[in-house]
Amino acid sequence: xxxxxxxxxxxxxxxxxxxxxxxxxxxxxxxxxxxxxxxxxxxxxxxxxxxxxxxxxxxxxxxxxxxxxxxxxxxxxxxxxxxxxxxxxxxxxxxxxxxxxxxxxxxxxxxxxxxxxxxxxxxxxxxxxxxxxxxxxxxxxxxxxxxxxxxxxxxxxxxxxxxxxxxxxxxxxxxxxxxxxxxxxxxxxxxxxxxxxxxxxxxxxxxxxxxxxxxxxxxxxxxxxxxxxxxxxxxxxxxxxxxxxxxxxxxxxxxxxxxxxxxxxxxxxxxxxxxxxxxxxxxxxxxxxxxxxxxxxxxxxxxxxxxxxxxxxxxxxxxxxxxxxxxxxxxxxxxxxxxxxxxxx
Numbered sequence: 001x002x003x004x005x006x007x008x009x010x011x012x013x014x015x016x017x018x019x020x021x022x023x024x025x026x027x028x029x030x031x032x033x034x035x036x037x038x039x040x041x042x043x044x045x046x047x048x049x050x051x052x053x054x055x056x057x058x059x060x061x062x063x064x065x066x067x068x069x070x071x072x073x074x075x076x077x078x079x080x081x082x083x084x085x086x087x088x089x090x091x092x093x094x095x096x097x098x099x100x101x102x103x104x105x106x107x108x109x110x111x112x113x114x115x116x117x118x119x120x121x122x123x124x125x126x127x128x129x130x131x132x133x134x135x136x137x138x139x140x141x142x143x144x145x146x147x148x149x150x151x152x153x154x155x156x157x158x159x160x161x162x163x164x165x166x167x168x169x170x171x172x173x174x175x176x177x178x179x180x181x182x183x184x185x186x187x188x189x190x191x192x193x194x195x196x197x198x199x200x201x202x203x204x205x206x207x208x209x210x211x212x213x214x215x216x217x218x219x220x221x222x223x224x225x226x227x228x229x230x231x232x233x234x235x236x237x238x239x240x241x242x243x244x245x246x247x248x249x250x251x252x253x254x255x256x257x258x259x260x261x262x263x264x265x266x267x268x269x270x271x272x273x274x275x276x277x278x279x280x281x282x283x284x285x286x287x288x289x290x291x292x293x294x295x296x297x298x299x300x301x302x303x304x305x306x307x308x309x310x311x312x313x314x315x316x317x318x319x320x321x322x323x324x325x326x327x328x329x330x331x332x333x334x335x336x337x338x339x340x341x342x343x344x345x
Contacts, residue, residue: 012232013037017078019065019109020085025124025182027052027189029084029224034058036228043074043085051338052189065105071112080120080231083109086159088194090298091291093153093282102158103165110169113177121177122230123166126159127216127241129181132306136214136246139309142181142239153297163239170237178234180227180317183243183308186327187220188334196335199328202253203260203341209267211274211302214248216310219327226319234316244321246307252324259328271303 016033020026021042033040034056041059044050050060063070065085075081085105087098106123113121128148133139148156169175190196201207226242234240247255250268257264278299281292294302313319335341 075116106162134305183216185220209269210249216243218244219322
């Protein structure tokens with residue numbers, strides 16, 4: 001029965017428009033879709049580098065989610081759309097530019113999708129749009145209220161507001177949207193780099209210790225696979241937390257250090273020290289204009305548990321569970337092979 005189900009999924013090839021195709025998630029998603037025989041069109045901003053898409057058999061369409069007039073041509077002839085474009089910067093904590101990209105960009109994508117008559121829209125949110133579990137024994141789940149506004153970060157706030165727009169469009173206008181809410185993603189094709197920065201610093205011995213908090217960690221390809229499955233699985237109007245393992249920061253660093261062949265951070269940093277370091281980082285950044293290694297809002301996040309239950313995505317989107325050691329290895333190898341990692345002294 002399972003084999004028959006997967007056979008059906010893989011034979012339903014579609015013409016798919018993707019935004020954010022050159023990001024960490026988008027780059028992995030494009031590859032998953034191509035492996036399944038889908039036709040992929042990527043919406044690309046004019047002049048934007050596309051390192052992670054080089055050599056792939058995809059159609060590139062110049063456009064911008066903040067320019068509605070460029071979206072209609074991009075949607076033409078498409079059967080589904082995956083909206084993965086977003087700003088993931090966490091500094092400054094308050095950013096009108098980020099809010100425009102996430103909220104106004106999502107609103108423009110909703111309008112274009114409704115006008116195009118596509119059969120399915122998949123949008124990328126964040127697990128933080130639901131209440132995180134402070135302990136592994138009581139993880140957060142879909143349907144719980146948004147409580148992360150107290151961190152004062154537009155990255156989280158704007159994602160939650162965009163999610164509300166999407167669900168309202170589904171209820172009021174029949175938008176066939178399914179929302180995936182990733183936890184912390186690790187994997188290859190991280191050209192910014194984003195999560196890969198942490199692995200680089202760990203390898204270079206630049207992480208002195210770990211905080212008392214933790215989160216849910218996941219291989220980015222598992223998220224991409226769940227999204228690709230969502231083209232024919234799952235229920236429109238529903239949200240799915242897509243993740244894998246709940247680990248404290250100390251536990252994760254020990255796993256990652258073992259893969260990289262380096263010593264794991266041994267200092268369990270007390271909350272007051274972490275918060276003070278974050279406050280100094282924010283103050284210094286406000287003066288110099290350079291993003292801090294640790295801001296005060298991120299210090300607060302790092303001291304808390306952000307654990308999630310991913311069973312709904314496992315059941316409804318057949319989400320896999322790749323070992324985190326594989327995610328770390330593949331991420332680091334890609335970073336090293338593409339010149340992001342310096343040789344250790």
